[in-house]
Amino acid sequence: MSHDHDDRPQLTAAQAAAVLTPPPGRTGGDLVVESLQGLGATTVFGLPGQHALGMFDALRRSSLRYVGLRVENNAGFAADAYGRITGEVAPLLLSTGPGALTSLAALQEAAAASAPVLAISSQIPTAGLGGGRHGYLHELRDQQASVRDIVKSVHTVRAASQIPSAIAAAWESALTAPHGPVWVEIPQDVLLAGTTLPVVSPMDATPRELYPRPELTIAAAHLLSNAERPVIIAGGGVVRSDASGKLRALAEKLDAPVVTTFGGKGAFPWEHPLSLRSWLEDRHTTDFLEDADVLLVVGSGLGELSSNYHTFRPRGRVIQIEADAGKLESNHPALGIHSDAREALADLLEAVERRADTDAAERVRTVLEKVRVRIDAQELTLEQQVLAAVREALPDASPSFWDMTILAYWAWSAFDARRPNTMHSAQGAGGLGYGFPAAIGAAAADPTTPVLAVSGDGGAMYSIAELATARQYDLPLTWLIVDDGGYGILREYMTGAFGETTGTELSRPDFVALAESFGVPAVRTTPETLATDLSKALTAPGPSVVVLPALLRMFEPTHL
Numbered sequence: 001m002s003h004d005h006d007d008r009p010q011l012t013a014a015q016a017a018a019v020l021t022p023p024p025g026r027t028g029g030d031l032v033v034e035s036l037q038g039l040g041a042t043t044v045f046g047l048p049g050q051h052a053l054g055m056f057d058a059l060r061r062s063s064l065r066y067v068g069l070r071v072e073n074n075a076g077f078a079a080d081a082y083g084r085i086t087g088e089v090a091p092l093l094l095s096t097g098p099g100a101l102t103s104l105a106a107l108q109e110a111a112a113a114s115a116p117v118l119a120i121s122s123q124i125p126t127a128g129l130g131g132g133r134h135g136y137l138h139e140l141r142d143q144q145a146s147v148r149d150i151v152k153s154v155h156t157v158r159a160a161s162q163i164p165s166a167i168a169a170a171w172e173s174a175l176t177a178p179h180g181p182v183w184v185e186i187p188q189d190v191l192l193a194g195t196t197l198p199v200v201s202p203m204d205a206t207p208r209e210l211y212p213r214p215e216l217t218i219a220a221a222h223l224l225s226n227a228e229r230p231v232i233i234a235g236g237g238v239v240r241s242d243a244s245g246k247l248r249a250l251a252e253k254l255d256a257p258v259v260t261t262f263g264g265k266g267a268f269p270w271e272h273p274l275s276l277r278s279w280l281e282d283r284h285t286t287d288f289l290e291d292a293d294v295l296l297v298v299g300s301g302l303g304e305l306s307s308n309y310h311t312f313r314p315r316g317r318v319i320q321i322e323a324d325a326g327k328l329e330s331n332h333p334a335l336g337i338h339s340d341a342r343e344a345l346a347d348l349l350e351a352v353e354r355r356a357d358t359d360a361a362e363r364v365r366t367v368l369e370k371v372r373v374r375i376d377a378q379e380l381t382l383e384q385q386v387l388a389a390v391r392e393a394l395p396d397a398s399p400s401f402w403d404m405t406i407l408a409y410w411a412w413s414a415f416d417a418r419r420p421n422t423m424h425s426a427q428g429a430g431g432l433g434y435g436f437p438a439a440i441g442a443a444a445a446d447p448t449t450p451v452l453a454v455s456g457d458g459g460a461m462y463s464i465a466e467l468a469t470a471r472q473y474d475l476p477l478t479w480l481i482v483d484d485g486g487y488g489i490l491r492e493y494m495t496g497a498f499g500e501t502t503g504t505e506l507s508r509p510d511f512v513a514l515a516e517s518f519g520v521p522a523v524r525t526t527p528e529t530l531a532t533d534l535s536k537a538l539t540a541p542g543p544s545v546v547v548l549p550a551l552l553r554m555f556e557p558t559h560l
Contacts, residue, residue, distance in 0.1 A: 011201055019198040026199075028160045028191040029058035032120060034200035035167040037062060041091050043444055045079040047072050049095020051122035051138060054191030056093065067444045067473060069437060070465035072099050076106025076117065077434050078441030080181075083115040084424055085399060085445045087242065089174050094121040096188070097138025100146070105431045107150050110181040112428025113263065114240045114323075116174040117181040119151070120167070125189040126158060144185060152180040158187070160195045168205040176207035177323035177340040179240055210323055212339035212347055220296070220319045220335055221351035227294035229316075230256040230355075231276075235306065236263030236428075237299015237323055243342035244268065244420040247298065250349050255357035256296070257364045259285060261306040262427050264299065266417030273361040277368065279413050281308055283558035284370040288363070292316050297334070299341040301327030305412075305427060309559040321345070375555055383410055383552050385527050390454070390480070391416060393534035398450050399424065399442045403435035405456035406488045406552045413555075433462025436479050440466060443475035450538045451477040457508045458487040467518040470543035478537040478544045481511050484551045492554055515545035522547065 011019070032055050036044065043065045048056045059066050069075040072094055079090035094100050100121045110117045123129065123143060124136040131141050140146065144154050153173040155166040163186065170182040224230050238247050238260075244267045251258045251274050258268040259276035268275055279285045286308045289295060293316040300306050301322060310331070318334035320327075321344040328336035337344055375384075387410050394400060396418045402408035402425035417423035424442075426434030439453035455463065460481045470477060491504040515522035522545035525533040530548060537544040 015201060022196060022198050026195050027054050027058060028163060028186065028193055028195060029054035029056070030061060031160055031163040031195060031197065031200060032167065032186065032191070033058045033062040033064055035164045035203070036064060036091050038164070038200045038203045039089070039168060039171050039205055041089065043067060043082065044091040044093055045069065045075045045082065045441065046093030047075050047095070047099060049099045049122065049138075051124065051188040052093060052095040052099070052191070054188070055120065055122070067440070067469075069440065069469050072102035073106045073433065074437035074463060074466050076103040076119070077109065077437040078444065079117045080106060080110040080113065080115040081401060081424065081438035081441030082445045083110070083117055083179070084113065084421065085442045087116075089116045089118050089171050090441070092117055092119045094119055095138070096122045096124055096143065097140055099138075100143060104147065104150060105429070107147065107181045109426055109429040109431060109434060111150055111152070113236060113424075114179040115181065116179040118167070118170055118174050118184070119181060120184045120186065122191060123185050123187040126187040129187065144183070147183045150181070151183045153182045155182070155184045157185065157190060160190055160193060160197060163190075164200050164203065168203050172205040172207050175205075177210045177241065178237065209343060210338070210340040212321070212337045212344040214347075216335065216337045217344070217347045217351050220337065221348055223294050223317055223319060223335070224254055224256075224296060224348070225353040225355060227355075229292050230254055230294045230296065231289055231292035232256050232258045232296045232298065233261065233289065233300055233302070233306070234258055234264045234267040234298050235261040235300025237321075237341040238264055238267040239299075239421050241299070241323075241340050241342035242420070243345050246342060246345040246349055248272070250345055250352065253349065253352060253354050255355055255360045257288075257360055259289065261300050262412040262425065265412070265415070265423040266420040270416035270418065274364060276364055277413075279371045280306055281413055281557060281559065282371050282374065283308070284367050284374070286312050286558070288367050290315055294319065297321065298345065299323070302331045307331060311559045378555055380553060380555055382527060382550065383407075384414070386530060386548070386550065386552065387411060387414055389527065389531035390452075390534065392531045393538060394452055395450065395538065398422065398452060398538065400452040400454065401425070401435045401438040401442065403453070403455040403459035404430060404432050404489075405454065405459055405482060406554055407454055407456075407482050409489065409554055410552075411454075432459040435459065436463040437466050439477045439479070440469055440475060443477045444473070447476060449476070452538065453477060453479045455479065455481050456488055457481060457483040457485065457511070458506055460511065461508065464514065467515060467520050467543070467545075471519050474542045476541065476543070478534065478546060480534060480546050480548065482552065483508065483511060483547055483549045488552065489554065511545065511547045520545055524549070
């Protein structure tokens, strides 16, 4: 049997010689970092721990850049953002037990948002594996069981020779559509043991493409070409697959209005005549979507937030393009197309016939005007003023990372992201503490562009330790903290449901003084001076904090 090796990386003569005489003093940890380098990694995130020291010692002997955060969950959020911004795998090095477990909320967000995070965790020594109670430090009966429901795939290592293959398989899994977090587990003794294996050479872990089935493309194209009122919902899958250009071309060919989900912010130009923007929590938008005779849903499962809290009831035919097979028809009957958004949109763009709809732009304007009138009637001038100030100060190319806070909930619906893949939030899993550590990951990905993080005072307290990280690496990021003295949205929810609150009011520090104690410049601002103060902070080198004392309110929900 012959094998064609032409498409595989070839060793140079020098590399071939090095295979026969590997350098001394290498361990299993070196095989980890060599594997990452061989796959193309340049930056790793993490936090050292006793069982993982073999990996961290090996970093010294590698060209990998290490960004160390102060809490494993925050390191996971940083890796998540790095993966979203670059589209590349973000390695996350973790220690056993508490270190591994502390990362799980971040990995849940990466799974929900399809961010390619490669978590490599140490394990107790090989002799302790198998579920026996040996009493090792950090011991869990089954560490993998704690992560298996969260990540895309789990890869276990019991011997040094398994390390490169396990990491390559995990890498490919992380980048196969839909992107997502993966888990590799390596025992302490395997990481520390010396090895005479050759240095790991460049590896190919190119993910397989996920193409739509041609008969489904033909059926979808027929429905769209002959529709009277087609509408498109664009989700996070459009952003993850870098398909915004193809989305716009398809919408213009069909004259179809487009609404983006909160995860799909920036997938379609905000000011485009066909743009319904992102007002998904508004009944006027929901009514418009329900009235479509053909609804194309791309890269979204139409979950709770994207369906106006499951009040959306489409009356027309639904076509759903989704890389996650489990999301196909999970909420609504549809012509389900299991495919990467980019590939499916490319095929549809060729297959559909051009249609002209002279009323489409006018119908979009009518819906947006109804939304504007509804919001204006609620006297929410302060909230709109603050959001406009953030938009004015933020450069178009700068990514922004929003924690679970009232200003972020406004931004989901009302913020113009201007460019694809620039606005990110924790709305996938909905956990607190995402904004600032995620901004650290984005700043590490591109230190030439200022990054914005937005948190409330409650969420900020999850991430305060990372001010030290931002200072240590001198990263160009600005943290806007909206201080309302509590968990603002929970305060609203509880007041609305029960007439009073429990556990929502918070004592908090002087955030300006606290930031300055880390050596991070900070300023207290007002709604009137926010745009100026934020702009100044974003153009200054290194990290900075802007604190806005303000009590913001949400617009009235329409799903209740």
